[in-house]
Amino acid sequence: MACALLVTGYLGFVGSVSLLLPLAIALVWLGLTAWGAFDMRLGYFGKTYWRGNRQELQHIALTFDDGPTPYTHKVLALLKKYNMQATFFCIGKQLEEHPEIAVSIFENGHQIGNHSYSHSKQIGFFGLKNMLEEITHTDQIIKKVCNTTTSIYRPPFGVTNPTIARATKQLDKEVIGWSIRSLDTVIKEESSILKRIIPRLKPGAIVLLHDTSESTANLLEQLLIYMERKKLKSVTVDELLKK
Numbered sequence: 575m576a577c578a579l580l581v582t583g584y585l586g587f588v589g590s591v592s593l594l595l596p597l598a599i600a601l602v603w604l605g606l607t608a609w610g611a612f613d614m615r616l617g618y619f620g621k622t623y624w625r626g627n628r629q630e631l632q633h634i635a636l637t638f639d640d641g642p643t644p645y646t647h648k649v650l651a652l653l654k655k656y657n658m659q660a661t662f663f664c665i666g667k668q669l670e671e672h673p674e675i676a677v678s679i680f681e682n683g684h685q686i687g688n689h690s691y692s693h694s695k696q697i698g699f700f701g702l703k704n705m706l707e708e709i710t711h712t713d714q715i716i717k718k719v720c721n722t723t724t725s726i727y728r729p730p731f732g733v734t735n736p737t738i739a740r741a742t743k744q745l746d747k748e749v750i751g752w753s754i755r756s757l758d759t760v761i762k763e764e765s766s767i768l769k770r771i772i773p774r775l776k777p778g779a780i781v782l783l784h785d786t787s788e789s790t791a792n793l794l795e796q797l798l799i800y801m802e803r804k805k806l807k808s809v810t811v812d813e814l815l816k817k
């Protein structure tokens with residue numbers, strides 16, 4: 575009797591292990607995929623550029639996402655005052671709304687990157703056809719408004735997945751991430767945002783900012799003053815990644 579119970583217990587144990595193991599593997603896989611989807615630096619879904627490698631140069635790249643907006647004017651004026659170049663990852667819809675600001679970005683020698691047409695919160699779930707459309711439509715608007723082309727793409731929310739990787743590969747886009755996320759759309763205090771950026775600001779850094787609020791435009795001047803003091807120069811993403 576005791577022996578029979580022991581055998582049944584053993585079989586039960588083996589049964590649960592054989593059930594638990596695939597579940598554990600699935601959970602680890604899901605965890606890695608989710609992590610890879612949100613941290614572009616891992617290059618989990620295709621190559622992503624997130625910093626420059628020529629550390630001997632005192633170059634960094636300031637990047638501004640989600641514009642153009644009326645706040646872009648102040649950003650442009652400050653960049654001009656401190657003689658810095660930046661990259662603006664523009665949303666197609668915003669380009670349609672403020673074409674004259676896009677022209678101003680381009681004419682001031684800054685680089686324009688593609689940041690999708692809709693910036694939809696669901697973009698991570700889009701199929702290949704829609705994803706290709708998001709990028710090509712924005713490319714067409716950039717061409718129409720600024721008469722230029724762009725080879726760089728930054729995924730909204732920094733989310734990558736196999737569909738986005740296929741779309742960017744098919745359209746020959748370089749996917750650009752960042753090494754410093756300022757969280758300027760999340761953190762309210764300008765001093766706290768600066769405290770996040772400044773200690774991480776090393777040659778080769780790519781800084782993610784947004785030209786969508788008064789506070790970013792305000793803290794930018796303090797950041798530029800710091801950079802000038804440290805002899806750090808902001809260049810375009812193309813310039814930073816030049817071999």
Ligand SMILES: [Zn+2]
Nearest residue numbers: 639640730731
């Ligand atoms: Zn964005």
